[in-house]
Structures are given as C-alpha cells and as structure tokens.
Amino acid sequence: MADPPPLDPDRHALFLDFDGTLVGFADDPASVALDPAVALCLRDLASRLDGALGIVSGRRIADLDRFLDPLPFAAAGVHGLERRRRPDGAVEHLVGPDVLDPVRRRLAPALAKAPRLTLEDKGTALVLHYRTAPDLEAFAKAAMREAVADAPDLLVMEGEAIVEVHPAGMDKGRAVADFMAEPPFAARVPVYLGDDTTDEFALRWVREAGGVSVKVGAAPSVAEFRLENVAAVHRWLAARD
Incomplete structure (x- = not known):
C-alpha cells in the first residue's frame, strides 16, 4: 500500500x-x-x-x-x-438519547461487577472502554452483546480498546x-x-x-x-x- x-x-x-x-x-x-x-x-x-x-x-x-x-x-x-x-x-x-435507555439499564450489573471498565455515555451512543483493563476485553464485548441481544435496531461496533453501541442505519x-x-x-x-x-x-x-x-x-x-x-x-x- x-x-x-x-x-x-x-x-x-x-x-x-x-x-x-x-x-x-x-x-x-x-x-x-x-x-x-x-x-x-x-x-x-x-x-x-x-x-x-x-x-x-x-x-x-x-x-x-x-x-x-x-x-x-x-x-x-x-x-x-x-x-x-x-x-x-x-x-x-x-436520534435522541432515550433510544439507549434499555441498554443503560442492562449494562449496569456488568459495570458493577467490573468497575475497572469505563462507560462513556455520548447520549446517542454508549462506549465501554477497556484500555486500562485489557484483561476484561472479552467480558466487555460479551456484556455489550447481551445488553443489545433483543434490539435489532442497534449496532455494536468494536474499536481501539472499546466496544460501542448506537442506533443502526x-x-x-x-x-x-x-x-x-x-x-x-x-x-x-x-x-x-x-x-x-x-x-x-x-x-x-x-x-x-x-x-x-x-x-x-x-x-x-x-x-x-x-x-x-x-x-x-x-x-x-x-x-x-
């Protein structure tokens, strides 16, 4: 290239x-x-x-x-x-931030279990950061997948030490x-x-x-x-x- x-x-x-x-x-x-x-x-x-x-x-x-x-x-x-x-x-x-309210609620137990993860709330997107806790990468990804399991209108994307969800489309x-x-x-x-x-x-x-x-x-x-x-x-x- x-x-x-x-x-x-x-x-x-x-x-x-x-x-x-x-x-x-x-x-x-x-x-x-x-x-x-x-x-x-x-x-x-x-x-x-x-x-x-x-x-x-x-x-x-x-x-x-x-x-x-x-x-x-x-x-x-x-x-x-x-x-x-x-x-x-x-x-x-x-879109408005209320579309992600169910995900916020479902992520709460995972965040309580793994306080080294950081949740960044952008209003129209939620981002789980694991840069300072790389051993929790698999946990963070699984937690986000579970939080959106019954929400086909939401999209999960993985980035540099993050997993993020926002409305699809x-x-x-x-x-x-x-x-x-x-x-x-x-x-x-x-x-x-x-x-x-x-x-x-x-x-x-x-x-x-x-x-x-x-x-x-x-x-x-x-x-x-x-x-x-x-x-x-x-x-x-x-x-x-």
Whole structure:
C-alpha cells in the first residue's frame, strides 16, 4: 500500500478521523491534545479548501470543538448521528438519547461487577472502554452483546480498546456520502484519513467513489493508501506540492 498523493486544495474535499489520526490515544480520552502547529496547519487548510474540511469521529461534536477550538469545520460526530453540515452551521441530532435507555439499564450489573471498565455515555451512543483493563476485553464485548441481544435496531461496533453501541442505519461512510452531496464538498474529490475499524465504512465509500482512501497504521484495510502513524499524518497535512 503506497503513500497517498499530495492534497490538492483546489479539487479535494478532506475528511479526517480524530483519535488515532490527528491525535494519539490516551487512557483518559478527555486528556488528548492537538499539537498547536497541527491546529494552525488545519486552519490554513480549511481556508485553502474553501471550507471543504470535515472531521468524522466517534466523538461528540461538542468534544471535537473543545479539542480543535478555534478551528471552524463541518463535522460528523458519534459516527454520523450528529451533524454540522457547514463550518458555521448548527449541530443536528439524528436520534435522541432515550433510544439507549434499555441498554443503560442492562449494562449496569456488568459495570458493577467490573468497575475497572469505563462507560462513556455520548447520549446517542454508549462506549465501554477497556484500555486500562485489557484483561476484561472479552467480558466487555460479551456484556455489550447481551445488553443489545433483543434490539435489532442497534449496532455494536468494536474499536481501539472499546466496544460501542448506537442506533443502526448510520456509519462514517454514510456521513461522508451525505457531506459530498452538498456545498462546500459537492463537485470535489473526497479524501479520507482514518485508523480504526469504524473508519473502514468511509474508506470503502471514498475508494469506490474514486477518491483518496488513506489508512493510518498497520491494520488491514480496504484503503488504497497508507500513512504509518499520527506523526506521518501531520507531515502529510503540512506538505506542499
């Protein structure tokens, strides 16, 4: 898998995952920080791309805003269940948090039994973190499967030291497709960078659409191109033709 071609701000639309792509992972997800030089680079790119820069993440958009402030950007949060279609637009919520109330109740006994697990409640998604308790990986996955056993309208996804549930029918690929149908992304060529299994939906869509699909890290992928790590992403973003 080759290195990606240089970004062309005149014709590309750029979509970036956050964790594992723009920033490294941390035991405490709230403790990550974006390198100030990278923040400045993204602001410059957003301007050169005429606003066709989107952050596509499992994080809530409110959290992305805090990490990336004062960068203006379109965003898909919680794998697309939250949307900000333009950098200056309002945040839309495709579903409400009450849809996951039964799962919250069913997970409670498992969390009481394994207090080293951490439940992150995003409102429209629930995430069990086991990064600080890797020996509980199988327990966390089984607990989530049991919590959604009779809920076919919910989707369980596994990521980097997490297992997550959210309403079915949405993923990062669909979010990117929706963005590409509207300004400022329409009529541009999509470029997507992501590291996790949840990014494969977007990488596949972008590759099939004739765009530039870039896997970050060494894991198997449908992507056409690869960057080794977060530092390589930073270098690629800062490069000029």
